[in-house]
Amino acid sequence: MASPSIEPPPPPWIYQVFLSFRGGDTRNNFVDHLYKELTIKGVYAFRDDSKLERGSSIAPALFQAIEDSRAAIVVLSPNYASSDWCLDELVKILECRESLGRMVVPVFHNVDPSDVEKERLLKEEMGMEMETETETEVEKKVKRWKEALSEVATISGWDSRYSMYREEAAFIEQIVRDISDKVMCAPSSDAGELVGMGSRLEEIDELLQLDTNIVRMVGIWGLSGIGKTTAARVMFDRHSRQFEASCFLTNVADKFRLHGESALQHELLSKTLLERDLRTWPLGKGCNLIKERLSQRKVLLVFDDVDDLQQVELLANKLNWFGPGSRIIVISQDKQLLEAHGVNVIYEAKCLEDDEALQLFSHYAFHQNQPKKDYWELSHGFVYYASGLPLALKVLGSFLYNKSTCQWQNELNKLEKFPNRKIQDVLKMSYDGLEELDKKVFLDLACFFNGENVDEVRDILDACGFFPERAFGVLIDNAIVTISNGKLYMHGLLQQLGREIVREEAEENGKRSRLWKPDDVYYVLAKGTVR
Known part of the structure; x- marks a missing residue:
């Protein structure tokens, strides 16, 4: 029986706060002042300034902005619930609270929270203008709106009617202080x-x-x-x-x-x-x-x-x-x-050490800091393959999550011949950015000279007319190769990328530009299949 699924960490956010409000009630006064104070405090807030009529279909970009926000401030004013648009926003905000763990801070602006909870703000005619929807669809949507209003009213928030906040400026200051403390200490990174x-x-x-x-x-x-x-x-x-x-x-x-x-x-x-x-x-x-x-x-x-x-x-x-x-x-x-x-x-930026690499891989493969009991040896195999590259550790770990040891072994065996496409696509951008002559030198290094004496490699490539001194400089500046103790090195996954590029030139060995395996060289020469 498969082990129970563990929920992945919430996605990173872009905005720290999404402001949901009824423009006719609060724009040009309360929300403007709130937005300004958030900005001064260094809180990156999203405020919809669209001139579209509230009540028309909500823009997809707003839904995306809600998902991309760490928290939402919902300014519940007397006419908030008179707008389909506002209510759709609220439903989406509460969905993100449930599924993504987003924070929601309601602000009851000149309304009683009990009126919100009992949906008294919701007008009887709400939803009647949705001519393109069936009666059943309208009923379902109104039901969701009512549930959202009831839910948001139960969330701890701020009430402008409290006597201690007689001055709006003081009320806003308290809200901003509260929300900034919450979102500023919350990292957006996994x-x-x-x-x-x-x-x-x-x-x-x-x-x-x-x-x-x-x-x-x-x-x-x-x-x-x-x-x-x-x-x-x-x-x-x-x-x-x-x-x-x-x-x-x-x-x-x-x-x-x-x-x-x-x-x-x-x-x-x-x-x-x-x-x-x-x-x-x-x-x-x-x-x-x-x-x-x-x-x-x-x-x-x-x-x-x-x-x-x-x-x-x-x-x-x-x-x-x-x-x-x-x-x-x-x-x-x-x-x-x-x-x-x-x-x-x-x-x-350098590759991770072995212990760091194992910990990062384990985070994605097991959702913990070390491998499970029966996976230690296999985990070390994947960590060795990734050679400390965080991208590879994340991609492989995420792919292997919740899979059996048999599946792990098959994947490890497969990687020796068929590199992971997601990893290769990212690394290939380094290759694609090179000029043609530098690409040739890169492929030669990947196929023949990784770990070889730099002077000997330079002499060979110079004899081929490849201007190696210039090419080495470009490859070093682009973090593709390094020189250490007189030898040229490139990351193992870059070497695999280079060889895969050559393999994809043709199905037949004899039609490829480079051969590095002795058996392939012998076969081509013996059979006379070279192009």
Whole structure:
């Protein structure tokens, strides 16, 4: 009989607070003041400023924002329940409370909680305008609304009618203090991702030098899947409260190619200034606007997945664009790019040690810190295969969760010949970003020269006209190879990637560009099947 399923940890969130409110009651007064105080406190809140009529079908983006929020503040005002839209929001918020563990804080604004619980705020005609739905569907929806109102009324929250909060400002201050204490101490990262991060985070902390008032830019560099983004996200969550404004800009390279420079700059300013309706500006004026708006503000910025010098120049070309004490973290797999921009303080993300790797793998494979009794030897086999790469440990551990030892053994045997596609797809991005000549050198190193004497390899490749000195520099700067004690090394999974790329060139050995197994070489030469 299969063991009972263990629920995975809740997904990470993007916003710290989602504000649900009835615009006609509270926009331009209470909610505006609440939103402003949350912003001042450093709480990243989502507020829907849509001009759509409340009562029409709720926008899918709002449902997504609710799922992406750590907590929801539901401002229950006299007319809150007169809007289908508000009630649909409330149902979704309570669903996320149940399924994702999201926090819900009701604010009873000029209403009695007992009226909410008894659905007295719900108008008799609610749902009648839903002409496209059947009577049964309407009844079901109204029933859900009533249940949601009853449930939210029982959650501990804030009541504006209390005499101790006669002044609205004091009432809002108490709400903000309460919610900030709750969401600021709640990490958005999966706890498993923090395994082995302690000493690494301390190193990054030392490089950031947060106790100084200078503007400082720090790079995080390393192989794909090694945990660069995870480390930066933890640092961002840990320190963003110390800054007047903050922004974690993800997928910079993709956004730059898909949407252009203005979109990147617009997202940066929107998130740091917390203004959704920023005016557009002429192409080329974004840099001046960033300097103009942020030069007097202490900001924490993270730019993730930067692969072109122009991208970081558009976002943070000069340190004087930002106020005293600001910190900018640039994440890239290209060390030369960081140095070319003047980022001389660079943290090199490294693979996990064996004990750390086993703990991380166990977190995903068993939902505990060590393997189960009958899985120790198999676990060490997978950890050895992953060679300390966090991405591989997470992917493999998650895949193997709740599977039998027989299934584990079959998967381990399979990996020797057929690499995991999810892992390979991430690592292949490193290969795809290389120029053609550098790709050839990478494949040669993967097929023949991993762990070989660097001088001998250089001589061989030079004789082939591959300009190895330049290629080695590119591969080292992109964290694909290292040189240690006079020998060239690449991660075992990168070597497997290179050989898999060659295998996929053709089904027949003789039609492939490289052969490294003696039996394959003998067979091709003996049979005369070389292309």
